[in-house]
Amino acid sequence: KKRWLPGCASGNIITAVAMTEPGTGSDLAAIRTIAVKDGKDYVINGQKTFISNGINCDLVIVAVKTDTKAEPPFKGISLLCVEAGTPGFEKGRKLDKMGFHSQDTAELNFVDCRVPVANLLGEEGQGFFYLMKKLQGERLVTSIMAQSMAEAMLQMTIKYSRERTIFGKPISSFQHNTFKIVEMATEIELGRTFLDNLICDYIAGEDIVMKVSMAKAWIPEMANRVAYQCVQLHGGYGYMEEYPICRFARDVRVIPIFAGTTEGMKVIVGKMMGL
Ligand SMILES: Cc1cc2nc3c(=O)[nH]c(=O)nc-3n(C[C@H](O)[C@H](O)[C@H](O)COP(=O)(O)OP(=O)(O)OC[C@H]3O[C@@H](n4cnc5c(N)ncnc54)[C@H](O)[C@@H]3O)c2cc1C
Structure with missing residues (x-):
């Protein structure tokens, strides 16, 4: 909260919320981006699309599966904060849209992207x-x-x-x-x-x-x-x-x-x- 919220409130930190994936939009529980705990980190792999502020963001809140076997599946979703510039986090294409041209909408890719466990927002499994x-x-x-x-x-x-x-x-x-x-x-x-x-x-x-x-x-x-x-x-x-x-x-x-x-x-x- 101390590190990010003041910047979010002042506008110095531009945020994005990444839920949608190429394979799923309306059915959030079916997301495939996964985060596996490895020591003091989570390792994220997956793809997001249609993310507002995807290109401009400094900080993105990513919906991930931390438990792929959870039943029902939505109980396996957690939220991780990923800062721009984190190795393995790549901003993809800026998408060409019919309208809303003043706002960027983009693809985001995560390849073995490591973030500290402290970047978990709230509790594991509560993201949904x-x-x-x-x-x-x-x-x-x-x-x-x-x-x-x-x-x-x-x-x-x-x-x-x-x-x-x-x-x-x-x-x-x-x-x-x-x-x-x-x-x-x-x-x-x-x-x-x-x-x-x-x-x-x-x-x-x-x-x-x-x-x-x-x-x-x-x-x-x-x-x-x-x-x-x-x-x-x-x-x-x-x-x-x-x-x-x-x-x-x-x-x-x-x-x-x-x-x-x-x-x-x-x-x-x-x-x-x-x-
Ligand atoms: C400009 C823009 C900005 C966006 N920004 C963000 C963002 O910042 N972060 C983010 O995570 N996502 C964002 N999105 C994604 C947006 O939330 C999804 O496009 C939306 O949730 C729909 O998902 P989908 O495109 O995969 O469509 P689908 O889920 O594939 O749906 C296709 C069609 O099927 C219909 N449908 C789905 N389920 C049912 C059902 N049960 N019964 C009847 N019809 C159904 C849908 O209503 C839709 O008409 C953005 C999208 C756009 C276009």
Whole structure:
């Protein structure tokens, strides 16, 4: 905590969290990266992919299997802190993405990478539980991100469609378009109300697993519906980089995928509903 947390808080230490692997994303329990104890070290071998900040990171928290025989398998997962520059830890390709170009997403490789046992975060075999607990916060943040993008997209589209005149009238005044805008505004309002309520629950320290999974399943999908309609209302200009809606539409596409897919969220809610 003394060594890394102040730097994490000040921004001097850029962190990454490496769970996803080429062979598995949604099924975290199936990760293959292993860490074997050898004297005072763990020796890590494996590959990670799609890691945000993978290139820029100074410190990466790596989900590894410390017990490959654990039953159920998720009980064999632990979290290890690996500093950039550690021999055997290699930053791989910076991946070319559809959007989110301001943030790097990369592959990471671990070949006989030794880290001291002291780099274990928390207790061995508890990694899955730590991740499940803290991912609720990430899912809340990504839902907020999707919600605020939907709000911004609608605002810029209302402005554009009031200013753009076709057949002698602003396009917002064609009833079809008015209805589209009203439908989007309604969905956005529903999202905002649900999210505000959820944020209050989170601040109050309540268990938000079910509601945040619902939010993560619905709000990013809603934001993508909004993105599609907003580009459409911009016509050809919506496809041009000089109009911000173009970038928004590209960037928003990933939100139903990262931090737990829409389908993954529905699996969680379904289980909690006893289905
Ligand atoms: C830009 C970006 C940044 C990312 N950053 C990180 C990061 O920092 N750290 C990290 O560890 N990972 C990161 N990821 C990875 C991300 O979390 C995974 O892409 C995601 O978990 C899905 O895994 P996958 O891509 O392997 O898809 P898969 O797990 O192969 O899933 C493919 C499809 O099957 C669906 N599916 C899976 N299970 C079920 C089911 N039971 N029922 C129905 N459908 C199902 C999925 O929802 C998806 O639609 C990032 C990804 C992207 C694109």
